[in-house]
Amino acid sequence: MIKIEVNNQSIEAKKGETILTALKRAGIKVPTLCHMENLAPTGACRMCVVQVEGRPGLIPSCAYPVENGMKIQTHSNRVLRARKTIVELLLADHPDDCLYCVRNGNCELQRLAEEFQVQQRRYTGKKCDYKVDMSSPAIVRDPAKCILCGRCVRMCEEVQGVSCIDFVGRGSKTIVGTAFDQGLNVSSCVNCGQCIKVCPTGALSEKSQVKQVLAALRDPEKIVVVQHAPSVSVTLAEEFGMKPGVDICGIMVSALRRMGFDKVFDTAFTADLTIMEEASELVHRIQTGGKLPMMTSCSPGWVNFVEKFYPDLIDNISSCKSPQQMMGAVIKSYFAQREGIDPTNIYSVSIMPCTAKKFEAQRPEMNNKNVFDVDAVLTTRELARMIRSHGLDINSLSSDLADSPFGQRSSAGKLFGATGGVMEAALRTAYHLLTGEELKDLTLKPLRGLKGVKHMQVSIAGLDLKVAVVSGLGNARKLLEEIRSGRENLHFIEVMTCPGGCIDGGGQPLGTDLQAVRKRMQALYKIDRDDHLQCSHHNKEVQRLYEEFLGEPLSEKSHHLLHTHYTQRKVSVNRN
Amino acid sequence: MSHSDEITAVLKEHPQARRDSLIPILQQIQDRTGFISPQAVQMVSDELSLPTSKIYGVATFYNQFRFQPLGKFHVQVCRGTACHVKGSAAVLDMLIRELNIKPDETTRDGLFSLEIVACIGACGLAPVISVNGEFHGGVTPDNIKKILDSYRAQAQKDQSQNDAQEDKAK
Known part of the structure; x- marks a missing residue:
């Protein structure tokens, strides 16, 4: 520990850390724009400059290591003036349409302008004119609102290993764009939406489908059903100012009812169904010498990633549809039949932590004679906007239960929301399928936590099952490279596109840090700990669905409704 | 010589090339074909294991590269x-x-x-x-x-x- 002096007060700092890290620990807030937690500093935006005694210029605190006895001023007049000027210059080439912006009230640039009391237009210049890229089914890109902080570029390249976007051009003509500035839909983008999560402004946002959902709710002909993903209930509360890690599942269900949804189903139910199919598929592959390692297929960004970057490994992905698509399929078949409704009159909505789910829902394979399994996908953020616009007060709503026949869920299904959860749920059921008994300890510790890559070996009926759990596509890429170059000792791999899993998905509340993600994860683990229905194969409604409709896992009907196939996608990508 | 043959010829002159050869390769492609085509970017991307967005980013940084064929x-x-x-x-x-x-x-x-x-x-x-x-x-x-x-x-x-x-x- 060394001592530094900040604003005339002595604080402790660790040798080798940056000034910014030390300041943060001491509770001194310095604004940043380009800074990203856990990535090397770029020092590009200069927002975090501080004054260091004995140094001529201002120093970017994010990129400068602390030194013993350093004397720092973080909020001197000179520093504040410099920061304010940066904001004013950024605003000089930024549209003045905050009121019409998706990030109004939740924009870092807006907040900084307010913090620095920018109330006058000091710099005026030509504003750049760019086209909005609406080509992707999941993500909207508006370069006019981009302040070139580079966070999306780094997220896409350094964390996700996709590198779909980069800086294009130079100087005042620089934009963030794809190769040849083509639309995202023909680029290597996998729709994960992590770029949206790090964007400080409205330059990146999800393609909203709220309008279509509202229209369906108003349509008296339509039966509007909704499903909500396992991770949404533990993050939605943050949109309403509550602290991270609060589960408001019941309140969310009653809010959905109040807004006029006819039926509310729990996607964790079809997570259980997925487990039944996927665990059976794994057992089948192992017993018949099928392609191994089998890889999970719940995360549509990941599936897309393999289709684009690793087409040679497509056969390794489980043929199971994701829980969202399974729910869509059973709603428009079993549920429609049971209730005597024409499937074309059902409008099926899903609430997802994810932008890639929007892409998944419109895949042609997910469409049965022009009836899509899922008609509209809303992210957690879009749901929150809808709840606000309906004037619903989260704090005064009472708790409600999801509807039969797809309302019951095991806590294993709920675990799908965090990295390792699918694997944990699958192993609980695979163990049962192979031995007829239950795992002694249902909590599989090595698979839990936020680590990007986790391994475990489970002994089931004489077979040493080796599994890996990966989150974040950058980590997945490394593992796939190992498999390509001959690594053969794995049976089953769970991959989630977003670091940490769905709890930090591209559709989740913005402006969260790792701490919040950890809290969300703890909330899911708590649900599992407190639940007595902890295994997918004990879900009574799943059992009934098999008895009354599907027959058994991997039956012909299951194959028709719950399984799918994948195709190589030729886009302009780096295939190596 | 077809467009892709020209690019292949340039790439052949750089065996085991890595990312530091990107700019010389792009320059040679432009010398031979007059411009940097999407196909050229894709082929260089495959050869150097670099994302196409990155190559396009580098190429647009410099004024010397053009992305449309020269006129008559x-x-x-x-x-x-x-x-x-x-x-x-x-x-x-x-x-x-x-x-x-x-x-x-x-x-x-x-x-x-x-x-x-x-x-x-x-x-x-x-x-x-x-x-x-x-x-x-x-x-x-x-x-x-x-x-x-x-x-x-x-x-x-x-x-x-x-x-x-x-x-x-x-």
Whole structure:
């Protein structure tokens, strides 16, 4: 520990850390724009400059290591003036349409302008004119609102290993764009939406489908059903100012009812169904010498990633549809039949932590004679906007239960929301399928936590099952490279596109840090700990669905409704 | 030689190339083919294991790279100091309007491409433009059209000669 002096007060700092890290620990807030937690500093935006005694210029605190006895001023007049000027210059080439912006009230640039009391237009210049890229089914890109902080570029390249976007051009003509500035839909983008999560402004946002959902709710002909993903209930509360890690599942269900949804189903139910199919598929592959390692297929960004970057490994992905698509399929078949409704009159909505789910829902394979399994996908953020616009007060709503026949869920299904959860749920059921008994300890510790890559070996009926759990596509890429170059000792791999899993998905509340993600994860683990229905194969409604409709896992009907196939996608990508 | 053969030939000259060879490779491709095509970016991407977005980002950073093929007549407008003083900005504006393209673009008929260059060492003739290396000094916005028309006429003449030759061959 060394001592530094900040604003005339002595604080402790660790040798080798940056000034910014030390300041943060001491509770001194310095604004940043380009800074990203856990990535090397770029020092590009200069927002975090501080004054260091004995140094001529201002120093970017994010990129400068602390030194013993350093004397720092973080909020001197000179520093504040410099920061304010940066904001004013950024605003000089930024549209003045905050009121019409998706990030109004939740924009870092807006907040900084307010913090620095920018109330006058000091710099005026030509504003750049760019086209909005609406080509992707999941993500909207508006370069006019981009302040070139580079966070999306780094997220896409350094964390996700996709590198779909980069800086294009130079100087005042620089934009963030794809190769040849083509639309995202023909680029290597996998729709994960992590770029949206790090964007400080409205330059990146999800393609909203709220309008279509509202229209369906108003349509008296339509039966509007909704499903909500396992991770949404533990993050939605943050949109309403509550602290991270609060589960408001019941309140969310009653809010959905109040807004006029006819039926509310729990996607964790079809997570259980997925487990039944996927665990059976794994057992089948192992017993018949099928392609191994089998890889999970719940995360549509990941599936897309393999289709684009690793087409040679497509056969390794489980043929199971994701829980969202399974729910869509059973709603428009079993549920429609049971209730005597024409499937074309059902409008099926899903609430997802994810932008890639929007892409998944419109895949042609997910469409049965022009009836899509899922008609509209809303992210957690879009749901929150809808709840606000309906004037619903989260704090005064009472708790409600999801509807039969797809309302019951095991806590294993709920675990799908965090990295390792699918694997944990699958192993609980695979163990049962192979031995007829239950795992002694249902909590599989090595698979839990936020680590990007986790391994475990489970002994089931004489077979040493080796599994890996990966989150974040950058980590997945490394593992796939190992498999390509001959690594053969794995049976089953769970991959989630977003670091940490769905709890930090591209559709989740913005402006969260790792701490919040950890809290969300703890909330899911708590649900599992407190639940007595902890295994997918004990879900009574799943059992009934098999008895009354599907027959058994991997039956012909299951194959028709719950399984799918994948195709190589030729886009302009780096295939190596 | 087809377009992709040209690119393959350049890549062959750089065995085991890594990312530090990117710019020389792009320069050679542009030398041989006149521009950097999407196909070229894809092939370089495969060869160097670099994302296409990154290659495009690097290439657009430098003014020397162009992304459309050169026109039959490549028009270079000098924007050096002397030409600027003598009104090259107005000349450029006129060219942009007359050709209906921006600098570094090529007209849809493939006849003209436009490029801004710094001093080409003919300050005595300022403002000066060069068409396929042929210098035109003391140009004004008014005589731009005439100059372009002379090339258009030449293109037409070449075309009809070609047609005649083809007819003969038949």
